[in-house]
Amino acid sequence: MRWQDLDQQPCSLARTLAVVGDRWTLMILRDCFLGIRRFDDFEKRLGITRHVLTDRLKKLVEHGVLTKVPYQQRPLREEYRLTEKGLELHPLILALVSWGDRHMADERGAPLQHIHKGCGKAMTPVTVCSECGDTVTARDIRVQVGAGWQEQGDEVLP
Template identity: 70%
Template sequence: MRWEELDQQPCSLARTLAVIGDRWTLLVLRECFLGVRRFEMFEQRLGITRHILTDRLKKLVHHDVLYKSPYQEKPVREEYRLTEKGLDLHPVILSLVRWGDTYMADERGAPVVHIHKSCGEVMHPVTVCSECGEPIGARDVRVQTGDAWANQAGQDPLPNANPAD
């Protein structure tokens, strides 16, 4: 499987990675969720080259993860805002942050905490079943192919449907 062809795979994860699967894109998204909207601020906070930043922002706009909104008329200047599709990535970012806080933080702990606005408490993301509300982990899920699976070159999509066992 070639990186440029990920969006053609019959796999939702591969197609997602084709849009957000590189380090700079994930860091741009982190900044978006921290309230950064303007090109210069992304550039300053990330220490990223203009070329790479332009490419990542164009890609996110192309895939409707971000949209451009004018904030100045003369000259026209635009900022980048999350779309609903982009906001739906929040649990993904929170899960990655939680993993990093658990396995990559130093002795001082998490560098950023997330406060639930409603109750005012520090919160941690939890994956729950959409049907019963019970918390779930890798050992609690069985995987099977869906109608959209197209067998690619005889590849078995589920060589071990219970990898956590």
Template identity: 55%
Template sequence: MLNRTYDGQVCSIARTLEVLGERWTLLIVRDAMLGLRRFDEFQHSLGIARNVLTNRLKLLVEAGVLERSEYQQRPPRFEYRLTAVGLELCTPVVGLMHWGDRHLAGPDGLPRLTRHRACGGQLHAELVCEQCGATVADTDLELPPGPGLRADPIAAR
């Protein structure tokens, strides 16, 4: 995990990595998107140690990505579901998956497809301008300072 002090950084990516930056965490989110809900399902899918899974699930619940609800009382058993905040991760997770498909796919091809449930069409994670509706290429992307950036980190160096 990153140091939470950020050494003067004001960066949403660094803050996001505090929640999602550890490899097991993003794989838990992936499995939740695939419909897994229970501790044993996550553990079986990932082959992860129980203590590590317990810690990662706790972090995701505290961050509001997953919600924990009891489905059995004796003994108490819980399931984990994506919250609205967690569901917002679909776009970046699918974007990461598509990047991996393009650059790291194995010889047997894509392990998963992304399709629109209603019509069966292929899905693409893209940047779309909210003003004009255009799909924006990486060469047309700007990242100017926002109101939360206290100082230009490049100029400060």
């Protein structure tokens, strides 16, 4: 499987990675969730080249994850804002951050805390079943072929 063909795979993870699966895109999304919106701010915070940043932002806009919104008319200047589709990536970012807090933080602990506005407490994301509300882990889930599966010759399930 070639990287540029991921969006053609009969797998939601592969299709998602085709849009958000490189390190710079994930770092841009992290900054979006931290309130960064302007090109120069992304460039300065990330230390990313203009070419790479332009490419990643363009891709996120093309896929409807970000939208460009004017903040100045003369000259026209635009900022990048998360769309509803983009906001739905928040659980993914939270899960990656939480994993990093547990497995990659140094002895000082997590560099940032995520505070739930509703109760004011530092929170850790959990995955729950949408049907019964029980907490689920990888050991609690069975995978089966769904309606969107198209046989590609590769066996997906053991």
